[in-house]
Amino acid sequence: MVETLDWQTGNAWAGIRRIPVAGIFEPLLPPGGIQRGSVVAIDGESGAGVTSAALTLAAATTATGEWAAFVDPGSLGGKAALELGVSLERCAVVRNVPVDRWAVTVGALLDGFTMVCAAVPGRIALGDARRLQARARQHQSIIVMLESIPGVRVGVWPGEVAIRIHASLDDAGERCYDIAGKGVSSLRLARAG
């Protein structure tokens, strides 16, 4: 549940333990939003809306005054981010990350950012995944794993996933998101993308 807001400190969201997500994900996620310190995995075919889902979550994060970061293979669309409501000045983008530095980079970002969205490279060592997850829990940050690069199988993140979002396109070309996670049954929602 959303904790009482601390209006006295001037930062309405200080100490909040969940990131509230408005919009199409709201009815699908646990009440109050995404638990900080957890892992969210988003999968789907390329073109199905995986990146948009991550941007929506990043928009929710920056809207609370927190910072989000993308470990980007070099193709994040800034206009789409603006359109989905991301505050670009609080959204860092890290490019040119070699595969062997990937885990270190995500780890360093978890120290300073409330949400870190990263496209998963082909394979992650289980040890790395555990370390990143522990770090996220320690810093109360959210890891968002994007699994849409061609050739990457679904569920490549070997660690525990609190929320898994599956993106797909329905027959009319509208985006659908199935969210199956702890305490939430698989739901389906069609909405224009």
Place this chain on the structure above:
Amino acid sequence: MDIRTCAVHCVDWPITAALVRDPALGGQAVIVRERVGARDLVRAATSEAKAFGVRNGMRRREAEAACVDAGASRSAGANTGARQLVVLDADLAHEARTFEAVARAVEGFTPRLEIDVPGRLSFATRGPSRYFGGDAALQQAVIAAVQTVIPSTPAIQAGVRAGIADGRFAARLAARTSTIVAAGESSMFVGKFPVVALGAPELASMLERLGLPTLRAFSELPTAAVLARFGTEGARLHELAQGRDPSPLNLSLVPPDCAASIELDPPVARVDAIAFTAKMLADQIVERLSARGLACTHVLVEAETEHGEQLARGWRHDDGFQPASLAERVRWQLDGWLQANAPVIAVGDIRAYQDFVAMGESGLDSTTGALTRLRLEPLEVVAIPARQLGLFGGDPAAALRADRALSRLQGMLGYEAVGTMVEQGGRTPDEQIALIPWGEPRAGQRPLRVGTEMVGWPGAIPAPYPARVFCPGVPARLLDVLGEPVRVSSRGEATTWPHRLLCDVLPQGGGLIGRCEGPWPSDVRWWDGAQHHRCVRWRVCLGAVGAVGAMVLVTVQAGRATVDALYD
């Protein structure tokens, strides 16, 4: 009266540093370029390049054109001019590392030297001048000492200048021509220079328009009037123009608890291992000083090695250090100390320096190992006139945490790899966003609006915008009903209507086109023969009629189709 100061200036130091790294460049026309905002300027050039008419501060393209012209007229017909000019990127860290040898050579004369930027340093001459028998003798000795540690090319040797005058500013100007200004004549000497010498281009152009071309004319204005018209910064420059250094606060006013130090355990032998620590110390110092309304203009970087040697070097920044610029200086300095095969010499020990030269000649290596302690001490502080760090909005603590993480990643992945996006003018989703490296001002290259009017971009793709943008576009095949590739005519129109799209990034490699928006033709840079191109863009939904799949942006240009963006 100002402290009598000797300034050493190595003209075109970036070139010297490049020659140290790559001696094969000797005798060629080389320029080192730097990016200033969106402009690509010449930072330094060799004498060979200058013979073609290249000047520092000119645009890179002009410099290349100058060399092509010169090359063409020299060897008529043989178009080798373009290849004669070697363009190098500025590498500040390397410049600083190489300059450490010069600093060491000068350190043999005095322990208290201050580096302004790689290529320029200064020190107080009172003691050394007396020891070496006067200013002229000191000047000659300093020049000779510096010349021994840099490449022996005549042009570079001639580029070593040393000037002595009252005060740092006058000494810097004197160093340009290796002049010795007699005591008390600094203001006379400074007055002859044009106002550009102040290093404030906006003020200089204003003064010139006001009919005040020289520093003397500027210095004769009443101080109160200058302060009223140009503010505290103007008053500072006015003082410089009178040949006086702006009086810093008394040294005793540096708060005693503002130094920051850290023990390094285990000892550090590589600069990348210590870069983050350096940033942390720099942050601490700047924060402590700014809490008192002070900014540091002269900082002493001290380190201690495993074998107990004490290293120290002063760095100066007249505008006051910011955390990033201070951390950069510290990193350069540590890099200079830690570079392979560099002996460590105790401060002011001229005999050790002579030993080092002797050892270098006999081929011995005397690296003494890793650092165990790092300390930063502000030596000179000024009151902050009206300087304020940028406000990002949101939780300031969160901004600090983010800054720390990103600075660390910049050290690891490179300066350009980490940044934030900013919206700018343009047609395609790729052009409409610029990635600004972290720490630089967030401003796009092309304006979004002029005044209150949005800038129009004919042929721009309207909303919605794609979430993934490929740059460069992924090669694709856009075919019409007959299976022929879609082309662009010389009038900028598509020849046929697209029917099928094949590309690797699409699920199942692409397929039939279900819905198609566009075309948006664009005729880019029609006034510029070399960069002119026409292209046509479509927004395409894949899938047979009734069943719609992925949506992409496709560009056809010069007969080739590319997928530029994916609505993901």
